[in-house]
Each structure stands twice: as structure tokens, then as C-alpha cells.
Amino acid sequence: MSTDLVYDVLRRHEPDHILLQAARADAATGLLDLVRLGACWRASKGESCIRALDRVSPLAVPIMLDVGREPIHGEGREAILAEAEEEMIRDATRR
């Protein structure tokens, strides 16, 4: 039994199920503490200064390294499948 199948079925039939509530609560505190982030954001209100830099600032390096690693959904997934098929056809006709 895989959890993503249970997740999909629950989301379709019982979107307010207690397991989904727990999953959302976990997601909000597990990888990223949204409550603390929000408090930090509010505390810095009026004191932040947005400036376009001509190079990557040191604290931005980890974020820049993550660009392109985001998961893709929907059309993007179909595009991966279509590209894989094109590659297969290219290889098969080259021989």
C-alpha cells in the first residue's frame, strides 16, 4: 500500500479528513516553520530594503543552487514522458 494512493483518494472523497489535516499541519512545521517565518516577516515590516544586486549575494547562494530543482507538475510531467518517447524513436531510427 503506498501513501500517495491513499492521499489521492482521500483528497478526492474527504478533503477535510483528519489524516489530511495532520499532513497539512506537518507540512507547515516540518520543512518550513510557516508561523515563525510569518512572524519574522511581520517584524521586519517597514525595515526591509529591496535592491537589485549586480551579483549573487552570499546568503542567496543556497537559493540559487536550488533553481531548476523544483518539482514540476501537470504539463511538465507529460512533457518529460513525450521527450523520453522522442528519444526512443530517435535511437530506434538511427540504427
Next chain:
Amino acid sequence: MTAAHALPEPQPAKIIRLHGSAFVADPSGALYWPDEHLLVVADLHLEKGSSYAKRRVFLPPYDTSATLAALGAVVARLQPKRVVTLGDSFHDGGGPGRLLPHDAQALRAMQIGRDWLWIAGNHDPAPHALDGDHATHLGVGHICFRHEPSVSPCDGEIAGHLHPVARVGNRSGAVRRRCFLADGLRMIMPAFGAYAGGLNVLDDAFSALFGRGERHAHLLGRDAVYSVAHRQCLPEAAPWRYG
């Protein structure tokens, strides 16, 4: 996203040839044989949710309705004269008796006006009282339909049981999908059931059947089936096993 996506082009039907016959692989996971007006689905695993509930493992109980709705949709679209379910149609022998009235009704509705054959699987080896015929396997022309793939089929063979899934991708991401796995002689069908897990096509269970011969995975996309060579298939990303 600034611009609306263009509508995808209508995809041509995916034809898979097996022992001289042409089959249409449907994105739903069903297989259609136009010459015989025959529709095949494998591993429905109906009542898997309620089977786990009996053992006090509680899963959301909507799997049977979801699977039957998907099957009803493909039957309505293709209007086959015969339907063959390739075994493990129910997750256990008590499954047919646990069908809820609306699920039993949905099943009967799609059986009307067509032949229906339940092939025995390891989860449901004994015949049950629902409408339809029962058999351990079915031969049509040069093709044998059965639940578990045989070690060395001499004719064409279409089986289920193993629930193949394939992972393909590149640097921008990978996609894991249920798939048909086939060479020119043998085909393993994807599981149709909502709760049926999957086994990566790189697993030893598949290499034991196909040897080193050329085979293709035909992955179920949203509106189309995509074919890739076996060597393009990737191992599982996560350390856990599905299924």
C-alpha cells in the same frame, strides 16, 4: 505562467504488436484488441480497502468505486463485445460479497450486453457468484491471456500480476507511472485498481521473464501512452518499496 497553455494535440492511439496482432494500449491502463472487440484489464484488486479493514488496517473505503468508475468509463468509450479481467479482480475471496449495493449495480450495468470473463488470480482463485464466466486462462488465436506470466510462453501471452511501473526522466525531473511492458511476444499489463501498488520494471522479477531481449515500457500519461526503451528506465528514487 503568462500565456495560457495551448490545448494538446489529439494523440494517436498507441498500438502494441504482439505475435502478429495489433492491440491498443489505453491511457487508463486497459488494453483493447480491435479485431476481437475485446477489452482486457488486469489486477483490479476490488475491495482491497475493505480487505485491510477486516484486519484492522483502515484505509479510505473508496477504492472499489474509483476503480469501477474508471472501468465503466473505458467500457462506455470503447464499447467492447467482450471484457476479460486478468485475475486479482478482487483482493480476496470474500470481496464479491462485500461489494456495496451501488458498486454491484455499477458492475452489472457495464456487463449488460457483453461477454464478461473473470480469469482467476492468486488473490481470487475460486469462482464467485457475480455475473460472468470464469476460467484460469483464455486462448484467442495465438494469444494466451492469464494472470501470472508463464516462464517460457511458446505463443503470445498477455498477463498481469506484477503491476509494472517505470520511472523515466532527465535532469529537470523524473516521472513514475504504471506501464505496459512488452517485447514482441509477451506483455505484462499495468494494474488497473486504484489501490494496487507497483513494481519497478528494473526488478529481477521482470528480467527473469524477458531475459536480455529488447523490450519497451509503455507508460500511462494523462491523455496518451508513451513508449520508451527498457534502457531508458530509471531505478526507484526513494529507499522504500511501493506496493
